[in-house]
Amino acid sequence: MPKYVLTIVYLSLLAGQLALVSSSEQGFYQQSPGLLILLALAAYAVTALLSQLTQLAETHPTYAAVTKVLVPSLFAFMLLLTWQSIVVGFAVSAVLLPAPSAIFYSLGNNLPMFWADFKQTYLKAVLAGYFLGCSAGFIVAQLAVKSRFLRLGLVPLGNFMSAIPIVGIAPIMVMWFGFDWQSKAAVIVVMTFFPMFINTLAGLQSTDAIHNDLMHTYAANKSQIFIKSQLPQALPFIFNALKLNSTLALIGAIVAEFFGTPIVGMGFRISTEVGRMNMDMVWATIVVAAIAGSLSYGALALLERSLLFWHPSFRGTHKR
Amino acid sequence: MKNLNIGASWLPLASMILAIISIWYLAALIMNGNQLINQLERKKQQWSYSQVASEAYQVKRPMLPAPHQVALELKKSVFDTSVSSKRSLVHHSLITLNSTMLGFFLGSVVGIVIAIGIVHNKTLEASLMPWIIASQTIPILAIAPIIVVVLGALNITGVLPKAVISMYLSFFPVTIGMVKGLRASDTLHVELMRTYNASALQTFWKLRWYSAQPYLFASLKVAIAAALVGAIVAELPTGAQGGLGSRLLSGSYYGQTQQIWAALIMAALLGSLLVWIVNLAETALLKRRGGLSNA
Numbered sequence: 001m002p003k004y005v006l007t008i009v010y011l012s013l014l015a016g017q018l019a020l021v022s023s024s025e026q027g028f029y030q031q032s033p034g035l036l037i038l039l040a041l042a043a044y045a046v047t048a049l050l051s052q053l054t055q056l057a058e059t060h061p062t063y064a065a066v067t068k069v070l071v072p073s074l075f076a077f078m079l080l081l082t083w084q085s086i087v088v089g090f091a092v093s094a095v096l097l098p099a100p101s102a103i104f105y106s107l108g109n110n111l112p113m114f115w116a117d118f119k120q121t122y123l124k125a126v127l128a129g130y131f132l133g134c135s136a137g138f139i140v141a142q143l144a145v146k147s148r149f150l151r152l153g154l155v156p157l158g159n160f161m162s163a164i165p166i167v168g169i170a171p172i173m174v175m176w177f178g179f180d181w182q183s184k185a186a187v188i189v190v191m192t193f194f195p196m197f198i199n200t201l202a203g204l205q206s207t208d209a210i211h212n213d214l215m216h217t218y219a220a221n222k223s224q225i226f227i228k229s230q231l232p233q234a235l236p237f238i239f240n241a242l243k244l245n246s247t248l249a250l251i252g253a254i255v256a257e258f259f260g261t262p263i264v265g266m267g268f269r270i271s272t273e274v275g276r277m278n279m280d281m282v283w284a285t286i287v288v289a290a291i292a293g294s295l296s297y298g299a300l301a302l303l304e305r306s307l308l309f310w311h312p313s314f315r316g317t318h319k320r
Numbered sequence: 321m322k323n324l325n326i327g328a329s330w331l332p333l334a335s336m337i338l339a340i341i342s343i344w345y346l347a348a349l350i351m352n353g354n355q356l357i358n359q360l361e362r363k364k365q366q367w368s369y370s371q372v373a374s375e376a377y378q379v380k381r382p383m384l385p386a387p388h389q390v391a392l393e394l395k396k397s398v399f400d401t402s403v404s405s406k407r408s409l410v411h412h413s414l415i416t417l418n419s420t421m422l423g424f425f426l427g428s429v430v431g432i433v434i435a436i437g438i439v440h441n442k443t444l445e446a447s448l449m450p451w452i453i454a455s456q457t458i459p460i461l462a463i464a465p466i467i468v469v470v471l472g473a474l475n476i477t478g479v480l481p482k483a484v485i486s487m488y489l490s491f492f493p494v495t496i497g498m499v500k501g502l503r504a505s506d507t508l509h510v511e512l513m514r515t516y517n518a519s520a521l522q523t524f525w526k527l528r529w530y531s532a533q534p535y536l537f538a539s540l541k542v543a544i545a546a547a548l549v550g551a552i553v554a555e556l557p558t559g560a561q562g563g564l565g566s567r568l569l570s571g572s573y574y575g576q577t578q579q580i581w582a583a584l585i586m587a588a589l590l591g592s593l594l595v596w597i598v599n600l601a602e603t604a605l606l607k608r609r610g611g612l613s614n615a
Binding site for chain 1: 456
């Protein structure tokens with residue numbers, strides 16, 4: 001069984017590199033550059049492991065679900081390991097690039113502060129702005145689908161808005177609504193409105209006329225037609241906008257905080273800690289933002305999957 | 321019937337723009353008027369509504385400058401100042417355009433290369449694709465200051481740090497679009513290539529590259545707008561010496577609202593100009609292909 005032997009060799013190479021990094025002191029590559037060979041071997045081992053895993057997933061579909069998680073995790077693990085090795089091994093200054101361990105250390109040490117930042121930026125500004133912007137876009141799209149006049153006026157405007165950097169209105173909103181979260185929410189409302197409007201409109205217009213006719217033969221009233229036929233058909237488009245907007249909202253909040261905020265918030269933390277050269281704090285804030293962004297995106301994707309299980313793009317993905 | 325529709329379609333847009341401008345004037349009157357009244361009351365002066373109404377559009381630092389004030393500022397900083405001056409918006413736009421274009425170019429190349437790798441290598445797809453999607457859920461703009469500081473410490477300053485941020489924002493739409501496009505070739509054609517015993521390289525250049533082009537252009541339009549946003553935001557926290565982003569920041573520090581609005585309008589014009597140019601290139605190319613666009 002040479003394949004298993006190879007796998008064990010690869011895994012031990014990886015473990016060796018891990019042991020080397022965690023036990024050696026700063027600057028070990030500078031003292032003995034030959035150790036870099038082990039890093040290269042470990043990197044090769046990981047690529048080989050990854051291709052073994054993908055082959056395994058192809059030949060044994062039962063493992064597909066496991067490898068789907070394992071392959072990207074292993075890839076990210078190797079990236080982090082290389083990052084850690086190079087930063088520690090060459091004694092790279094923490095101002096330039098802090099080691100992943102240092103980032104997680106400062107994240108763990110300042111949890112209450114990061115929680116306060118998260119509350120200010122995400123729970124207040126992002127959620128409020130996101131809900132207002134998305135529902136406004138949704139409602140206006142309902143009006144526009146009925147009125148050709150509104151549609152012809154708003155759609156070119158929406159296309160125009162997608163080409164311009166809306167984040168730029170942040171200083172104006174800070175001036176109008178003050179330093180606190182309201183101004184950030186206002187930026188997000190403007191940023192999220194048009195993607196939601198355009199997508200909902202496209203979704204509502206994509207509805208099959210035949211379905212509406214069918215509903216008509218059922219003597220369905222207007223709200224029944226909307227809830228049972230039009231809305232489900234528009235949902236894939238709406239979820240596209242919701243997912244796109246979830247990342248836009250976080251960006252808008254953080255960038256708007258560069259223009260002035262009370263002394264709390266993720267954008268505030270980033271800009272002050274960059275000024276104090278505490279790069280590990282900056283990176284830790286980004287880890288928080290990344291987790292928040294990925295979790296909200298993931299939650300939306302799950303919701304989409306549970307509501308749109310009938311859609312061709314999801315059919316058969318949850319069961320094999 | 322169709323001709324009639326074309327004649328009528330500019331009317332809604334025009335009335336929408338007219339409505340926006342009149343709302344803008346009204347809002348400016350209310351917001352600046354309130355500001356003016358507060359000022360006068362603090363000085364304990366008498367005031368009347370007619371006086372406020374006549375002065376509301378001449379406030380020095382208005383809450384909301386009226387459209388004609390923005391237009392005047394735009395004219396002053398675009399046409400009345402020499403291009404080399406630091407007060408010229410053209411000067412700042414060129415700085416921003418510089419890093420936008422470099423970032424857009426780098427981002428497109430990186431995006432296309434990653435897409436080619438993903439399409440041809442299953443391992444690469446399995447390990448890279450989830451992270452590429454995850455990378456977009458991270459507020460990338462948040463890392464703008466880090467990139468600029470890190471590259472600055474390596475003695476790389478000027479246009480490149482900003483371009484890197486533009487690149488990071490613009491590579492994603494290109495990668496996603498190209499993966500879709502490279503896989504959009506007709507199955508029959510792919511099988512035909514196989515019967516010709518074509519290598520992967522030949523299949524790529526003679527078939528996949530062509531099926532990907534319509535998708536590529538659709539992504540490029542998104543990417544160039546994203547690159548502009550990246551360049552402008554990169555100019556915010558870095559203390560950049562110029563660019564539309566630094567105009568926005570200095571305008572907000574000194575309460576120069578007209579300056580902010582002029583920079584914003586300039587950014588909007590620049591963005592739509594860039595998208596329009598990509599659009600032109602698309603039409604030219606697809607026309608040369610005989611309108612074979614399938615996307």
